[in-house]
Amino acid sequence: MVRHFGKHLVSALAVATALGLTGMAMPAAAATLKMAWSQDATGLDPHKQTAFSSIRLLELVYEPLLRTDSELNLAPAIASSWEFSEDGKTLTFKLDPNAKFSNGDKVMPSDVKASFERILDEATSAAARSNFLSIESIDTPDDETVVFNLSQPDVPLLTAMSSINAAIVPESAIEAGTIGTEAIGSGPFTLKSWDPNSKEVLEANPEWAGGTVGVDGIDISVLPDETAILASLRTGQVDFALINDPLVATLVPNNPNLTLNREPVLSYHVLQLNADEGAMKELKVRQAISCAIDRQDVLDAALLGEGKVTGPLTMPAYATDPSELFCYTQDLDKAKELMKEAGYENGFSAKVIAATGEPPTAASEAQVIQSELAEIGIKLDIEMMELNVYVDRWLKGDFDMAVALNGGRTDPYTMYNRYWTKDGNLAHVAHYGDDTLDTLMQEGRVETDPAKRKAIFAEFSKHITEMSPWIWLYTGYSYTASSDKVQGFTADPTGSLFGLSAVTVGE
Amino acid sequence: MNYLTRRLVTFPLVMLGVSVLVFISIRLVPGDAITAMLGTEAGLLTPAQRASLETYFGMDQSWFTQYWQWLGGALHGNLGISVTYGKPVLEVILRVFPLTLELALLSMIVALAVGLPAGIYAATHAEKPSDLIVRIVAMIGQSTPSFVVALLAIYALSVWFGILPAMGSFTPLWQDPLQNLAQMILPALTLGFAFAAAVTRISRSAMLDILSDDYVRTARAKGVPARKVIWHHALPNALIPVVTVSGVEFGYLLGGAVIVEQVFALPGLGRTVLDAILQRDYPLVQGSVLFIALNFMIVNLLVDLAYAALDPRIRLGGN
Secondary structure, eight states: OHHHHHHHHHHHHHHTOTHHHHTTOOOOOTTEEEEEESSOOOOSOTTTOOSHHHHHHHHHHOOOSEEEOTTSOEEESSEEEEEEOTTSOEEEEEEOTTOBOTTSOBOOHHHHHHHHHHHHOGGGTOTTGGGGTTEEEEEOOSTTEEEEEESSOOTTHHHHHTSGGGOOOOHHHHHHTOBTTBOOOSSSEEEEEEETTTEEEEEEOTTOTTOOOSSSEEEEEEOSOHHHHHHHHHTTSOSEEEEOOHHHHTTGGGSTTEEEEEEEEEEEEEEEEOTTSGGGGSHHHHHHHHHHOOHHHHHHHHHTTOSEEOOSOOSTTTOOOGGGSTTOSOOHHHHHHHHHHTTOTTOEEEEEEEETTSSTTHHHHHHHHHHHHHTTTEEEEEEEEOHHHHHHHHHTTOOSEEEEEEOOOSSHHHHHHHHHSTTOTTHHHHTOOOHHHHHHHHHHHHOOOHHHHHHHHHHHHHHHHHHOSEEEEEEEEEEEEEETTEEOOOOOTTOOOGGGGGOEEOO | OOHHHHHHHHHHHHHHHHHHHHHHHHHHSSOOHHHHHHGGGGGGOOHHHHHHHHHHHTTTSOHHHHHHHHHHHHHTTOOOBOTTTOSBHHHHHHHHHHHHHHHHHHHHHHHHHHHHHHHHHHHHTTTSHHHHHHHHHHHHHHHSOHHHHHHHHHHIIIIIIOOOOOOSSOOOTTTOHHHHHHHHHHHHHHHHHHHHHHHHHHHHHHHHHHHTSHHHHHHHHTTOOHHHIIIIIIHHHHHHHHHHHHHHHHHHHHTOOHHHHHHTTOOOHHHHHHHHHHTTOHHHHHHHHHHHHHHHHHHHHHHHHHHHHHOTTOOSSOO
């Protein structure tokens, strides 16, 4: 009630009329969640959208075959069960017979087949295509079974299939060419309206096979300024919000009726070095940089300590203890010694690129790194640029050093094959490669025994931090803030808002 | 040709110039719609995938061909399809423009209602303490950035009073006027604050000039009451610089007050253009900049016509 009263008090004051007070008798929409975020989705095609902001919306509307739970284990979504054949070259899914699209049609094996064929078609330009190249053909023997025939055993395929970039869309919509303009999925919500950069209206999908949705719908407002989001939470105009800026997030607990949910994420902050050119060709120089940087110090200074120091693998199932990795404790003497051995005792100059506001802490990260590297004689110039310009430069591999926030994946192979295999699409951005990395990645890809896989990737972590092509720094948190009225939200390390399907809103 | 026709003839020429400039400058900025949409994932596209996206966005053609096609469409009233909205550019612009127009009009009402009386008051009380106070307030108003005022207003309302205008879900005037005013009043006051300060300063100095003119002295000498001298004799002439300033400011606001729209989460023209630039939505950037240029020219024309109406000595164009 406070919410409605507040709104109308303003109008009443504004026009100085009693009319505003009579307008108070608005029915309370009890079970609609009012939500805010600062960045809106950029499109509706789940196979083409890769921005976090788009994926967070699409995850509420579409479903892939599988999903990851809050511990990042694979869980059923459209598929109720799945199984690799003995030789690892056939992958069979049984579909949930209750799964339905929001237009009322049952999800059929032909929809699954059509969706994957669309992803694999180069003309679609699907972002995740490279993850599915081992699929040779797809069979649909009956109304509930889909069989993927593979060219080689491919364990990471399962996690790739749990991404919203592998969402199952209706075959009819593919044929009609309406994917991207209409959103017909089998997820917990349907998209009723979308006003880009302004608002979205979601309604609970009564056809959803995954259970009962706790709210009637979600009204999402796009509030570009995060301090304004905090103000809206405070005044009860919004019940739930996504927050990107750690500085704003740390202010949430100051308010008695608000709760801050903090969830470690898979994406990682990293300093990328260009090992193809200049001084950083030298292993010892790269190692010196690794030893000179106090990761915890950068985290504390740039991110208010909101996060934790990480090695290359950020998913809990594969992460190793950072203290076992090369030079994870700052050692300036060793760093200076290494610089001397490499013949750079007088240091050198380099430029580091960083994107303005993405992440919000990029500039301060670069500054702390700049001052730490100055201690071993490396003079860093910081080049700040708009995100698109940064991405352009970064994709060309055109930098000495880059401060980056890279997205994580639940599987180490899917996360890193683009950088650390010789024919990876982004190998030229990584600026480094060697046979050991290549071999380890391939072994990890085909190994089906989880314990052996873990050992392979631990070896990968150890080797790559020693070669120091990149200096992995830390992972941050994803933040959501909710009012006391909102119950039952579970955050997810992938940053997914799928947990909203279980949320209820009280009075 | 009379003045009006001659001015109108220059419109298409200016628009053509603006369109070429925008067309080139947006393409000179590094990055394109594909990287804007896919971010770093754009690096995962195979050459064939990239080629098919380039065809889709029309980026596989030469700039000249692209411009020629765009111009051909624009002459038929077709400004192209916005990449982010998936809708015709004109439709997107016309949907967001009413908000910006309303915001600009409200700000101007605030500015004139506050600034003009304040300026006249200060001029007629020149060098008295009250004049000094008005001048100091106007100085603060002009030198405080609008986003500071906006954030202070939001902070004060939400922290001290626990209320806020509904943000994020904009209500058009014709749907619910009260709700709409509740949303618009703060942004309008924020923009009006600086605008009013400018009007105050200019009307004060214009009024002071005119009050020392011979014809005012004559009127006074003839025993015309002070109030009548100010409102009937001096004001119409003092209005000319005020009209100029208001016109320029209003034209600027029609382009969208980007920061204020951003802070108050108003989906107006300013935010649309900003987002379009960040998304490298070329058709939308081109269309909206053209639209803003047209608005500016129309406002300028109206200002010139207003001069003539206010002061018979000004004859436009001469015969």
